[in-house]
Amino acid sequence: MPDPVVVLIEDEPQIRRFLRVTLTGQGYRLFEATTGADGLVEVGSRQPDVVIVDLGLPDIDGIDVIRRLREWTAVPIIVLSARGQERDKVTALDAGADDYVSKPFGASELVARIRVALRHTAGASHEADDAAFKVGELRMDLLRRQVFVGDREVRLTPIEYKLLTTLVRHAGKVVTHQQLLREVWGPTHTDQAHYVRVYMAHLRHKLEAEPARPRYLLTEPGVGYRLAAD
Amino acid sequence: MPDPVVVLIEDEPQIRRFLRVTLTGQGYRLFEATTGADGLVEVGSRQPDVVIVDLGLPDIDGIDVIRRLREWTAVPIIVLSARGQERDKVTALDAGADDYVSKPFGASELVARIRVALRHTAGASHEADDAAFKVGELRMDLLRRQVFVGDREVRLTPIEYKLLTTLVRHAGKVVTHQQLLREVWGPTHTDQAHYVRVYMAHLRHKLEAEPARPRYLLTEPGVGYRLAAD
DNA sequence: GTAAATTTTTACGATTTTTTAACGGCCCGC
DNA sequence: GCGGGCCGTTAAAAAATCGTAAAAATTTAC
Numbered sequence: 001m002p003d004p005v006v007v008l009i010e011d012e013p014q015i016r017r018f019l020r021v022t023l024t025g026q027g028y029r030l031f032e033a034t035t036g037a038d039g040l041v042e043v044g045s046r047q048p049d050v051v052i053v054d055l056g057l058p059d060i061d062g063i064d065v066i067r068r069l070r071e072w073t074a075v076p077i078i079v080l081s082a083r084g085q086e087r088d089k090v091t092a093l094d095a096g097a098d099d100y101v102s103k104p105f106g107a108s109e110l111v112a113r114i115r116v117a118l119r120h121t122a123g124a125s126h127e128a129d130d131a132a133f134k135v136g137e138l139r140m141d142l143l144r145r146q147v148f149v150g151d152r153e154v155r156l157t158p159i160e161y162k163l164l165t166t167l168v169r170h171a172g173k174v175v176t177h178q179q180l181l182r183e184v185w186g187p188t189h190t191d192q193a194h195y196v197r198v199y200m201a202h203l204r205h206k207l208e209a210e211p212a213r214p215r216y217l218l219t220e221p222g223v224g225y226r227l228a229a230d
Numbered sequence: 231m232p233d234p235v236v237v238l239i240e241d242e243p244q245i246r247r248f249l250r251v252t253l254t255g256q257g258y259r260l261f262e263a264t265t266g267a268d269g270l271v272e273v274g275s276r277q278p279d280v281v282i283v284d285l286g287l288p289d290i291d292g293i294d295v296i297r298r299l300r301e302w303t304a305v306p307i308i309v310l311s312a313r314g315q316e317r318d319k320v321t322a323l324d325a326g327a328d329d330y331v332s333k334p335f336g337a338s339e340l341v342a343r344i345r346v347a348l349r350h351t352a353g354a355s356h357e358a359d360d361a362a363f364k365v366g367e368l369r370m371d372l373l374r375r376q377v378f379v380g381d382r383e384v385r386l387t388p389i390e391y392k393l394l395t396t397l398v399r400h401a402g403k404v405v406t407h408q409q410l411l412r413e414v415w416g417p418t419h420t421d422q423a424h425y426v427r428v429y430m431a432h433l434r435h436k437l438e439a440e441p442a443r444p445r446y447l448l449t450e451p452g453v454g455y456r457l458a459a460d
Numbered sequence: 461g462t463a464a465a466t467t468t469t470t471a472c473g474a475t476t477t478t479t480t481a482a483c484g485g486c487c488c489g490c
Numbered sequence: 491g492c493g494g495g496c497c498g499t500t501a502a503a504a505a506a507t508c509g510t511a512a513a514a515a516t517t518t519a520c
Contacts, residue, residue, distance in 0.1 A: 086336040093342040098350075099329065106316040112323040120328075120350055145404040145453070157477055158452035193496095195479080201498060212498085219497075221487090387466055423507090425468080431509060442509085451476060452507070 004118055005029045007048040009039030009065065010080065011058050015103075019052070022107040028114075036060030040068055048075060050117050052110075055081040055092065063095050070096035076117035080105070133168045135228055138207060138216050140168055147207070154206050159184060163199050164207075164227075167217070172229030174220045200225060234348055235259045237278040239269030239295065240310065241288050245333075249282070252337040258344070266290030270298055274361045274373040278305060280347050282340075285311040285322065293325050300326035301395055302361050302372035306347035310335070363398045365458055368437060368446050370398060377437070384436050389414060393429050394437075394457075397447070402459030404450045430455060 006028045010016050016032055023030045031046050033039035036057045043051055051069065055062035066077055076099075079092045084102040092100055098120075099113050131142035139148040147154045147164065156164065166183045167175060181190045189195065200219075204211040218226045236258045240246050246262055253260045261276050263269035266287045273281055281299065285292035296307055306328045311318060314332040322330055328350075329343050361373040369378040375391065377384045386394065396413045397405060411420045419425065430449075434441040448456045 086339045090338050090342040093346050098346055109316045109319050109323075112320040116323050116328055144402060145450070159478070192479090194481095197497060198479085198499085201500085204498090221496075389467070422468090424470090427508060428468085428510085431511090434509090449508075 003027050003029050004050065004114075005031070005046055005048040006050050006052060006114070007031050007033065007039065007042050007046055008052045009033045009036065009042070009057065009062075010052070010054040011035065011056070012054070015054070015080070018107070019110075022111065023114075026111055034058075036062070036065040039065055043069060043073065043075065049121060050114050051075055051077045052114075053077060053079055053097075055079060055083060055088065063091055066092060066095040066097050076121060078110070078113060078117060080110075133171065135171070135216060135230055137209075140164070142168075149207055156203075156206065159199060160203055160206070163196075164203060167225065167227040171227045174224055174226045176224035178224075180224065196225075233257050233259045234280065234344075235261070235276055235278040236344070237261045237263065237269065237272050237276055237281045239263045239266065239272070239281065239283040239287065239292075241265065241284065241286070245284070245310070248337070249340075252341065253344075256341055264288075266292070266295040269295055270373060273299060273303065273305065279351060280344050281305055281307045282344075283307060283309055283327075285309060285313060285318065293321055296322060296325040296327050301375075306351060308340075308343055308347060310340075363401065365401070365446060365460055367439075370394070372398070379437055386433075386436065390429060390433055390436070393426075394433060397455065397457040401457045404454055404456045406454035408454075410454065426455075 004027075006023055008016065008019055008023075008030060010019070010032070011034050016034075020030055020032070031042055031048070033042045036059050039051075039053065039057075053062055053065055057065065060068075062079065062081070066079070069075070069077060077097045079089075079097045079100045080103065081088060081092070081100065082103045089100045098117060101110055101113060133140040133142070137150045140146075141148075142165070145161065147156055147161070162184045163180065166180060177193050177196055178190055180196050181192065185192070185195060200217060201211070204214050204217050207216060208214045216228050218228060220226050234257075236253055238246065238249055238253075238260060240249070240262070241264045246264075250260055250262070261272055261278070263272045266289050269281075269283065269287075283292055283295055287295065290298075292309065292311070296309070299305070299307060307326065309322045309327045309330045310333065311322070311330065312333045319330045328347060331340055331343060361371065363370040363372065367380045370376070371378075372395070377386055377391070377394065392414045393410065396410055407423050407426050408420055410426050411422065415422070415425060430447060431441070434444050434447050437446060438444045446458050448458055450456050
């Protein structure tokens, strides 16, 4: 994961400074807002992984900030508050906050709670990428890293698989030799065009019924290759 | 949603009684355990929506209970503790807990935090959250930490067990060397690829009828390994 | 404190994959 | 028809990866 992005909505300069040092020091990218209105805008534009919001803001009530955020985003919200009253906690949590930390709080506790929040979103997004590709008898399960022709599984070497993946990503469109070389072998091998020829032969041999008359892995003479799409 | 099921692992009778009244009164179905060992079994059999665990248990350390649970389930865990030390909180949260409530706590706050936990699982899909795994002759009881081939129990060392657990968690999918190293040996050992080779040989020797021709622990050359799934 | 078990290192042969090289066919301009 | 790019195929040499055993270091159990 790249550095997690955090939006902090907090009016007290001392706490902002404290969290700025703590969080940036731990590899988080921090964006700050000092009012509820600013905070809402900031969350909208930064698309953060976590939002930390203080309840005692000068303009809008912190609870309202949470409600407004929950109208359109499921980003984890951690509430920071001087009011340690139980009623406040319940109100904030029921408004849509995921956690509530009372001031004064320790840096390591807050960071641990941020890690918990990130853990939740990490799992959630992982379900959606059930990527699969299919054309004719050829089927590819990107998640399991498996390739089938009919119901026979075909084993591919790392380079073969990467090459096929690249073609799938641009399915139906022409991919030039240059592009394939750059994406599969890396930008330092863009002059070794014969690699592609050799591996395309391997793939056809493994995937095509008649390698000499390919149905899926098509040659675009003088340009590159194209993977057939429905 | 039908009434949410809660497992409470707590040895103090007063707190148990207090929560029994509170939670059953609010429509939760509560199951209680007074020791860590009991608690693990209870979670395994009741498949609860939330687990509440006290850190100061008579037998196992509460932190270990969390770790043991996290070996096979993603159920939300709320920690209850008299120790309000920041170090304890961080340890518990990093061990896999989702929330930490210090005693003394209010009923409504705890219930609000349970609601937050339930909100999280509501969105997530009910994926393989089972305490058992089986493929062919190979059977694994994650709850009891036992592994069987046929009806012969096989003893595994801690690392062997963790490696197998990791493969089980991604059963059917390829797990890269990097992933295995990170999840079993920790992120600081991701360059010692030979560890995986050595231990995969150990596991095959113990679990496969023909270690040289594995049926379950499959090699994905150049990428990693895969545990066969039905 | 000693013995046993487990983990970490190391080494080497076997296997798989990648790279390199060679050859033949096809299209096209000349 | 002749030669020169392109492309596909095949086979080999070279490199990387994998499986295995066994020794050394460390941890755990008694």
